[in-house]
Amino acid sequence: MNEIIGLFFITVGLFFDFFGCLGLVRLPDVYNRLQASTKSVTLGTCSILFGLFLFKGFTAAGIKALLGILFLILTAPVAAHALSRSAHKMGVGLCKESVCDEYAKEKK
Amino acid sequence: MKRLRWLIGLLAIIIILGMVIYYPFESLLEWQSEFLKRSFSVLFLCAVFCLWRIFRGPTAADRAVAIDILGILILGFCAILGIPTGRDWYIDIGIAWALQSFISTLALAKYMEGRNFDE
Numbered sequence: 001m002n003e004i005i006g007l008f009f010i011t012v013g014l015f016f017d018f019f020g021c022l023g024l025v026r027l028p029d030v031y032n033r034l035q036a037s038t039k040s041v042t043l044g045t046c047s048i049l050f051g052l053f054l055f056k057g058f059t060a061a062g063i064k065a066l067l068g069i070l071f072l073i074l075t076a077p078v079a080a081h082a083l084s085r086s087a088h089k090m091g092v093g094l095c096k097e098s099v100c101d102e103y104a105k106e107k108k
Numbered sequence: 109m110k111r112l113r114w115l116i117g118l119l120a121i122i123i124i125l126g127m128v129i130y131y132p133f134e135s136l137l138e139w140q141s142e143f144l145k146r147s148f149s150v151l152f153l154c155a156v157f158c159l160w161r162i163f164r165g166p167t168a169a170d171r172a173v174a175i176d177i178l179g180i181l182i183l184g185f186c187a188i189l190g191i192p193t194g195r196d197w198y199i200d201i202g203i204a205w206a207l208q209s210f211i212s213t214l215a216l217a218k219y220m221e222g223r224n225f226d227e
Contacts, residue, residue, distance in 0.1 A: 003140065007140065007143060010144075010147065010188065011147075013184065014125075014147055014150045014151070015125070017150070017151065017154050017181065017184060018121075018125060018150055018153065018154055020154075020177070021153075021154035021157040021158060021177070021181075022121070022157065024157055024158065024161050024173070024174065024177060025157050025160060025161060030167065030169045030170055030173065033161075033170065033173055034173050037173065037177050038173075038176070038177070041177050041180050041181065042180060044184070045180050045181070045183055045184040045187075048184045048187050048188060049183070049184075049187050051187075052187045052188075052190065052191060052199070055191050056196075059196070060196060061190060061196040061199050064196075064199045064200065064203065065187065065199060067203070068183060068187070068199065068202065068203050068206070071203065071206065071207070072180070072183065072206065075206075075210045076180065076210075078210075078214075079176055079210055079213040079214060079217075080176070082213070082214055082217035082218075083169065083172055083173055083176065083213065083216075083217050085217070085221070086169070086217040086218070086220045086221040087167075087169035087220070089221050090167075090168070090169060090220050090221065092167050092169050
């Protein structure tokens with residue numbers, strides 16, 4: 001029974017990964033790509049790791065999978081925030097359809 | 109019209125993914141390991157998308173974003189690879205790779221921040 005629930009979690013994670021990477025290809029801007037891909041790929045990989053934990057139970061590999069979930073939730077938003085801040089400071093413009101840019105007003 | 113095009117594209121993507129994952133299995137006794145082997149193809153497709161974005165991103169920030177996403181995807185690769193082979197040390201490789209990817213992403217961000225296009 002645990003293994004079937006684990007396979008369900010792995011399938012949900014694969015779908016989230018696929019749609020995140022599709023957003024990485026399709027969207028028009030750096031910030032849109034970051035917004036689409038980072039969140040959904042993080043959630044998908046966390047779901048895959050939780051499926052691995054349901055397969056392995058409380059052994060060494062299962063505990064390491066839970067540690068991987070904790071590590072990924074802590075570090076992926078930090079990396080995404082640093083990347084978007086450095087992209088805005090580098091001078092990469094927003095796309096044509098975007099409405100307002102508050103950070104550029106803040107810098108002046 | 110535009111909404112119809114979006115709907116057709118979404119249905120095509122879901123049908124392709126379902127065919128990759130739920131194509132009829134040859135041996136019903138080992139369907140779990142068959143499923144896990146077949147789920148690699150979806151992750152390989154995601155990695156090809158990331159490599160395409162690295163190949164032609166308009167700016168350097170796009171490439172840095174794609175490298176960050178690829179580093180997270182490899183953790184999922186190693187987690188799935190540990191199940192059908194039965195070896196536990198693949199998850200160690202995945203966690204070490206994600207740690208290195210996080211540090212290199214922070215270093216790339218700090219490096220790109222100091223360089224302006226205006227100057």
